[in-house]
Each structure stands twice: as structure tokens, then as C-alpha cells.
Amino acid sequence: MRTPRRTARTPLLRSSPVIRRRTLSAVAALAAGSVLLTGCGDGRASDDDAVPAGAKGSSLNIGPDQHRIRGKKDASAAALVPQRVRSTGALRIGVEAGSVPPLSFYASDDRTLIGVEEDLSTLVADTLGLKPQFDPLSWENLFVGLDSGKLDAVFSNVTVTEDRKQKYDFATYRLDELAMEARKGSGWKVRGPEDVAGKTIAVSSGTNQEKILVGWSEQNEKAGRKPVDIKYFQKNSDTYLALQSGRIDGYLGPNPTISYHVRTSGQTESVGHFSGGGDRIQGKIAATTKKGSGLAAAYAAALRKVIADGSYAKVLDRWGLSAEALTTSQVNPPGLPKTAN
Template identity: 70%
Template sequence: MSVRRHTLVAALATLAAAGLLTACGASDVAEEVKPKGQKGAGINIGPDQNRIRGEKDEAIAAKVPEAIRARGTLRLGASADASPPLGFYATDDRTRIGSEIDIATLIADTLGLKPEFDEVSWENLFVGLDSSKFDAVLSNVTVTEERKEKYDFATYRLDNIAFEARKGSGWKVKSAADVAGKTIAVSSGTNQEKILLDWSEQNVEAGRKPVEIKYFQKDTDYYLALQSGRIDGYLGPSPSANYHVASAGQSEIVGTLSGGGDGVQGKIAATTKKGSGLVAAYAAAIDHIVQDGSYAEVLKRWGLSSEAVDASEINPPGLPKTEN
């Protein structure tokens, strides 16, 4: 058994022991996540996804540069980190599933291209774009003003982030003052890290205690630290936080805010190298799947309907640059 599969099986077994998972079939691990007491179907985490697929739109496909059309594939970068429900491995430890995979597949279908996913570390997503190894990245990337200098964006989801704490913490987060003196975990190099650092600086300037920030390698490490009391909270993408709260039943959301900070609504976008000639095709494909209803089906499937957009925007206002 691989290390990854061992981790997955252990995590699912823990949930099953708590009565939070409903098994489907004869697999050695549960293939459906369902909060305790929920009626009806849960979230399918097995390899047989019956993924929602689209059809090629000739007019939109014609917007793709000729070299890529001739190749016939859309090379997509995806984060290797397991982050349900955005992107993670099914119970077979081989099949990559999640909302980002589904949306990327629909975009590729609309463009008449075969999606090819390459899973790399977060920083290597951008290295892959810079080197033209990837045609696009759909991996919960937020539009920022700094990133717009090197990349083009076609939005497909609102970006909200959430503070997660142990159930019954009595803690509510609405502003920087609410995190003063707290120990909070966050992923390095993310927008949520930037916001947390900014809030910590605001607290220091106001004479309050700074935030003690902790970093871990995997989501499971954050959650273990949270349950053991080593951290007060975890700031991460709202989809992942809500998924964990619903499936594990041991924590709660104590605050949400825009992934763009206080001044702008954060937006998640298909990201491509600036000047690649692809962003218009991505935006048109996203508009197409919004209009035909397949986009809404995907978001509903993964519990993300509240983050839907009505149309794709190309290079909208993003998270402001950090002032030095």
C-alpha cells in the first residue's frame, strides 16, 4: 500500500468509525462522504465519477491558437496537494477527482481538446506556465494585480476563504482584531497567507499582539494540529474548509471573507501565460458551460453553488500588490 493510499484509508476509516461515511460497494474503503444524519446521497469519492462532460463548440474552439489545435491536447497544471473538494485522489489512489478537474475537463471538451493533467507543487504550477509546459492552470488560483503582470486570467468562481476552528470554540472572526494573539495555520505562498500577514501587521500597528503563523505540509497535518489544540485555527479556501467541517464533524467555520481581502472580491480563474493567445478561448468556453447548465451541475455536485459566477471576466481587478 502506498503512503498516500495508507493516509487516505486511515482518514476514511476514522470517519467511518465515527459514523460519518456511507460505504458504496465492496471496496476496502468508503466511496461516499456524507455528514452524520444527512439523508440522501453524499459526495462520491470513488474512481467511477460519471463525470459531467461537454461537447465541442466549433466557434469557440476556433479561438485556440493553431499549434494547440493541431496538437489536440490541452496541457493543464494541477496542484499535487490533496484539497477536497477542489482536487484530490479517489479511493483507488490513482484517479484525480474534484471540482477543478471537472471544470477543466468541461473547458477542454468545449475547445475540442483532450485534457492532460500534470500534478506538481504549487510553485511549479507557475514555473510550468512560464516555460510553456502548461497551457493553463485551473487549481484555485486567485487573480492578483502582481500575477496579472505575467499571466492572463479568465474567471470561473468566486474566491472566498474561511477560518476553521474546533467545534464549540466560541471564536468569531470578522476583522484583524479578532486574530490578535492567536496561533493560526496557513499554506505558504497563498493569498490567505498574505491576508493573514497583513492582518498581523495591522494588529502590531494598533498595539495588539501579532498572529503566530504556523505552516504544515499537508491538510491532514493542519487538522491534526487543530484537534490537538496546537493551533487556534486554520485559514484556507472556503470550499476545503466547508468540506472538512461537513465530513469530519469536529470543527466549525468561525469567519469567512473574500480571498481578495477587504477591498476587492477575490476571483478564481483559469490562468495562462500572458500573451499566449488562450485567455479569450477559456473565457468563451466558461461562458458556454455556464449557459448550458453543466457548470452549475458541477458546482452543485461539490457543494460550491454559492461561489458561482454569471460570466467569465478576463483580467478583472485582483488582489492589490503588497506595499513595501
């Protein structure tokens, strides 16, 4: 759930090693239900200025002419598409509106949607012999679009969860990875709870990464180590200001946006990578479709094809996300455990 933007220059900041322990189910009670919660790797930024869309010296193309890597129709994969979709000749794809590089954001013309989500879903559509049609929507309306039949698929950093599997079908296409970001040259490496003991770390409220960080802090206290001083900022721009000024030691967030910021800012580095599911399970990001639509098998077949021919790897490499690559696509694999009601 997004928070309102503030006009004041002073960042909204709260800190404590134990407060703000909002679990995913608690946030769900305030939002549209746990099935629709940010339980993804939460590549979503907290506001439109979260991550720079490009930086001086960066070779990344953020212009409207993307020269996308395109796929070729595969007859066996295309045959799995239900006739009702095949007859339209198009694949209606929901992506989240706003600026969340490198996932989905607007090019330098402020009109053209670009990002890894658009690139991968275009590959899938090409392989199925369909024309990709993008519909930028708010997070909540992506699921409304699936429920109503307006959308055939959502490519928006959605993690497979057992809660979501009750309403949706999935075809995986990336690992759900989190990262710890620190100032460049910090010499800090984070592998687990002991490496964050006594550190001051920012995290977004109501996310899986917050849940993991709070858990680490609790483990440290039980082991007689110092807890984590957890801080919450309203905007990611404020988080990065605090990081550069030394007010925080690190920021735990989605690997895609952190990887992009590291690449374009030149001021920070990733000092640790973790599954979005924590120690319980390796989280996976998936193409999402309405349960029983018959489309998940087609998406998985298309993804397996582009993984095998190398075009999938080229897309991930382009956006700096090769570490999140899968070796195959699965339909409805084990997801993050159900949240308590």
C-alpha cells in the same frame, strides 16, 4: 514554497502576535519570484496528509469512476481556439500533483486524478471540442510548463494578481475565498479584526491568509485590543490535532480545503469567510495561460457557456464550493496589487 516533511511526532510550532511577518515578496525572494508565489487562495496543502481524502459516512465519490458532468461543444467558443491548438485535438492542462482535496487529488485507486479542477477544466475542454489531457506537476513546474509551451492551461487554484498578469493571461472561474475553521459548536463568528482579538489562530506561512491575519493583529493592537496569537505548524494534520485539543481557537486557510474538511470530518465548522485579497479586492481564481497565447478568450467563452447552461453550478455544488461561484468569466480582470520588491 513547500517545507520539508518531518518524521518526528512533535509538530513544528512557532508563536507570536508579531513574528514571522513574511510578506509575499519576501517569500518570493526565496522562491522563483513573486509572479510564481503562492499568492493564490493557496488551496495547496502543506503536505500529503493535509486533508482526509474521504470520511466514513460521506456521500462524496472519491473513486476512479467519477461520472463527471460533461459539456457539449459550442461552435462559437471553439472557433476562438488558435489553430495550432485546435489541430492537435487536445487541451494540455496542468494541475498540481499531490493530495489537495477537493481541488486536485488522487482517487481511491491512487492513480486517477479527481477534483473540482479536473471537473471544471474537463467542462471547458468539452465545450471547446478538445480532449482534456492532464499533466500533474509541482507548483513551480506548472508555470515552467506554460513558459515552455508544454501546457495550454493551468487549472490549479491560481489567483489573478497584477504581478502575474505581466507574464500570463487569465479567464476567471471561481472566487478566491478564505475561511476560518473552528471546532464544531464553537458559537464563534468572525467578520473582522475585533473578532480575533486575543484568539490563538493557526495559519500557513508565506500566504495571503497570513498577511491578512498579521494585518488584523496589528489593527487590534492599534485599537487597544489584544493581538492575535499566531501559530505556525509544519503539517495540517498537526493543525487539526491542535484545533481538536483546544490549543488553538481557529485555523485561517483556503475555503476549498476547509470546506472539504468540514464536510468529511464532521468535527469542525466554518465560522467566517473572506476574500483572498483581504479588504482591498475580491480575489478571483482563473484558468492561466501563457501571455499572448490567444487562449484566454476561448476559455472565458467556454466558461460563460457552462455557467449559463448550469453544468458549472452542478460541479461546484458537487464539491461543496457553490459559495465561490461566479456569474460570468472575465479575461484579465483587476488582480491582487503588485508586491513591493
